[in-house]
Amino acid sequence: MPRVRHAAARGIRAVVVATDNAGEAAACGVAAYGFGSLRDVVEHLDGRVRVAPCAVPPRAGEPRHEVDLADIAGQETPKRALEIAAAGGHNLLFVGPPGTGKTMLARALPSILPPLDDDEAIAASAIHSVAGLADPRHPILTARPFRAPHHTASHLALVGGGSPPRPGEASLAHCGALFLDEVAEFSPSVLDTLREPLEERAITISRAAGAATYPARFLLVAAMNPCPCGRYGDPALECRCLPEQVERYRGRLSGPLLDRIDLRAHVPRVPYERLRDEGRERSSEVRERVIGARERMRARTPTRVNADLTVAEVRRHCGVDGETEALLAEAVRARRLSARGYHRVLRVARTAADLAASDPVRGEDVALALLLRAEP
Ligand SMILES: Nc1ncnc2c1ncn2[C@@H]1O[C@H](COP(=O)(O)OP(=O)(O)O)[C@@H](O)[C@H]1O
Ligand SMILES: [Mg+2]
Known part of the structure; x- marks a missing residue:
């Protein structure tokens, strides 16, 4: 292709x-x-045997999604984080004890992502074609890819390589999402290879036979326990890990990688009363808001979602009133936010405002962005 x-x-x-x-x-x-x-x-x-050109294959219908947000009890804040990630292209980390729905939440992401446009569909399909993964009957993808490599995945599997150079999971996730479940279990050196695609949005594989550059613009979603036993920070259960074990466990997600994750949401245990709550919002409703927010972004910065706004664009499009500025200043001081962290909070707040169809970035948008920047 x-x-x-x-x-x-x-x-x-x-x-x-x-x-x-x-x-x-x-x-x-x-x-x-x-x-x-x-x-x-x-x-x-x-001219002895005339062959007709192949017909353009029909697009497959829209896929059925394996998890709907309405299947997930409670977790209102993690759900908002997922919605913001889908709308603004912000990378996302879920942290919480086992069995609280982290994997389920991540697997609900495809159900709220906006549809692929024609250029994206061809670009993403081309990578599947190179990898030999295209479906011959429906070679053009109709849904954004969602790739979930296992934590035992090698460097080669994740970013590609070999001779001839093959695309890896990060490129197969182009225009879609890369989900790293149990991210602390991945080899740190393998995780480190994701820095290049997260910065460059592409991966260059060099081999004696030549170099290949594959695009790799994906939304990163990761999930992890807070510590080896999974109970750290749980109000009801006692964590049995030693402080240095907890620290080492979290240290597996290196600073440079964590730095590229705009959204960090805690996924707590769901109280019994919430397990049977009614009237949960369906993915299709959330997806409409995501599509609306994307339209607002396109009107402002046609080639960039909010996660990719330049510093100049943040200054132009993410202004806040005096009271909100004071809230931000306080957070920068108390949490020792870097200039980079400060801009990230504003980009996330911009997306929260877009989801609410608000032109100005409001105080509540900034408060939510700060809440979704919890330390892992
Ligand atoms: N918030 C929730 N709402 C509904 N079911 C849940 C929720 N959390 C967990 N479950 C149930 O528990 C199972 C395990 O959840 P999972 O997403 O794998 O948890 P985690 O990844 O946090 O360990 C799910 O398949 C689902 O049946
Ligand atoms: Mg899980």
């Missing part, structure tokens, strides 16, 4: 490809002729 897209962009209008790839090629907007052998190609070119 990348080769056919490249050719199409240069004005080539017809391509010859292997039969199995004809659907993918046709989806790139050229006449794609599929053949099983070079002899068939020659016969076609000689």
Whole structure:
């Protein structure tokens, strides 16, 4: 697909490809002729056997999502964090004891992500094509990818490599989400390889045979326990870990990686009364708000979601009133927020305001952004 897209962009209008790839090629907007052998190609070119170009394959319908937000009891604040992440493209970490719904929450993310536009659909599908993972009947993705590599994943599996260079999970998640469950169990050196894609939004793989650059613009969602036994900070249960064990456990998520995670939400145990609560909001309603917020962002900064706003754009679009500024100043002092941390709070607050269809960033948006920056 990348080769056919490249050719199409240069004005080539017809391509010859292997039969199995004809659907993918046709989806790139050229006449794609599929053949099983070079002899068939020659016969076609000689005019002895005429072959028709492959039809553009139909798009698959919208997928059914495995988890709906309405399935999840309580967890109002983590749900808001998930909604803000989906709308503004902010990376997100869930921290909480086992069995409180962290994995479930993360798996509900695809149900509230906005639909892929045509360019994104082709770009994401092209990576699946290179990795040999395209579905021949429906080579064009209709939903944002959601990749959840296991914590035993190698460097190669996560960011790609090999000869010829293959894309890894981080590129397969392009235009979608990369979910790292039990993130503290990943090898720190493997996690460290994510810094490049998180900064550059792409991964370059160099090999003797040449270098390949694959896009890797994904939303990072991670989940972890607060300590090895999972009870640290739980008001009802006593944590049995030694302080240095707790510290070492959290230290596995390195500062530079944590620094790129705008949203950190605690996922507490759900009280009994909430387990049977009624009237929970469905994913489809939340998704409408996410789509509305994205439209507001596009009107302001057409090429960037709020998580990617430059410092100048933060200054221009995230102004707050005097009272809110005082709240921020207090937080910067009390939590020793860096300038970078300060801008991140404002970007998250901007997204919270967009979800509420508010032009100004309000005090409550900043308060929520500060709440969602808990220390892991
Ligand atoms: N908030 C919740 N609402 C509904 N069911 C829940 C909730 N939290 C946990 N569960 C149930 O417990 C199971 C385990 O939850 P999970 O998301 O794997 O927890 P965690 O990842 O925090 O350990 C889920 O499959 C679900 O059946
Ligand atoms: Mg889990």
